[in-house]
Amino acid sequence: MTEHSDLREAGFRLVRSPSSVPEARAILRAKLGEWRAGHGALADAELVLSELVTNALRVPVPGDRQVGVRIACWENGARLRLEVSDAGPGRPQVRRPRETDAAGRGLLLVAALAHRWGVEERPAGIGKTVWAELWAAGSALPEPEIAARAVLPGQCVRAWGAWHTVRAVRRERYASGGLGVVITLDDGGPALRLHAAEPVTVRTAGAVAAS
Structure with a gap:
């Protein structure tokens, strides 16, 4: 990600429990409030983070493997990047579920709400990081x-x-x-x-x- 002088970031780890999804959303709200970042797409950001954490919790890995989360924002919150890391193999793919399917819409929602998203191998250790970036309306978009x-x-x-x-x-x-x-x-x-x-x-x- 491009470096910015006003970058604010925080990282934390979550246990493999359904309660970690609302915990991640609460930390996101708290951090943006602490940084006085008036992010114009907070509701979208909460949904995206929820889906990324939910997907990471579903990865079949040993129960003691935690999920890593990084939140970064700059330009007073006009731009926001969310990263969720897990120890599982492979690369998640956007699925096109049928109307009757009860699951499988997570990354479809992420792709719809984020300006861009992707998957990276973790530079140290095993697993991957799934990231998504969101921009508030009216902010200048960076080069692709x-x-x-x-x-x-x-x-x-x-x-x-x-x-x-x-x-x-x-x-x-x-x-x-x-x-x-x-x-x-x-x-x-x-x-x-x-x-x-x-x-x-x-x-x-x-x-x-x-x-």
């Missing part, structure tokens, strides 16, 4: 970010404070077994070597030229 694995030749990426056109992209395996991405740039500068899930700021070449 995608996982490094999704970058394509011809796109432009922001690195070292400037825009660079991508010439080629290849994947490589780390000795530890993780997946990395090597992005070669058209200007002949050093290649970018990133973790496959690391977010990269992108634009189309035309948009960069116009700016």
Whole structure:
């Protein structure tokens, strides 16, 4: 995530219990109040956090594995990022449940309410982090970010404070077994070597030229 000078953040852990869902919502409200952050989408943020925590609690892992939560806001709460980490494998997918299905709508709701969301491997330890970002109405949206694995030749990426056109992209395996991405740039500068899930700021070449 992009760094901001007015960033406020908090992290906490939850036990694997249904009571952790309302607890997470209460902590979110308390933290935004403590930071005097008048977030214009608090109701949406509570719903999104509830769904992310609920999904994490359903992951089949040992009962002593807790769920990690991180709340970050900036611009006096106009922008908000929610992260929920669990020790389970795999990557959650948005499902399209039938009207008669009693469950399966969690990530569909997250995708509808958040400006963007995604899944990242945890840099240390096992499991994953599912994150969602929300912006209050009228706030300026940042440049789009995608996982490094999704970058394509011809796109432009922001690195070292400037825009660079991508010439080629290849994947490589780390000795530890993780997946990395090597992005070669058209200007002949050093290649970018990133973790496959690391977010990269992108634009189309035309948009960069116009700016």
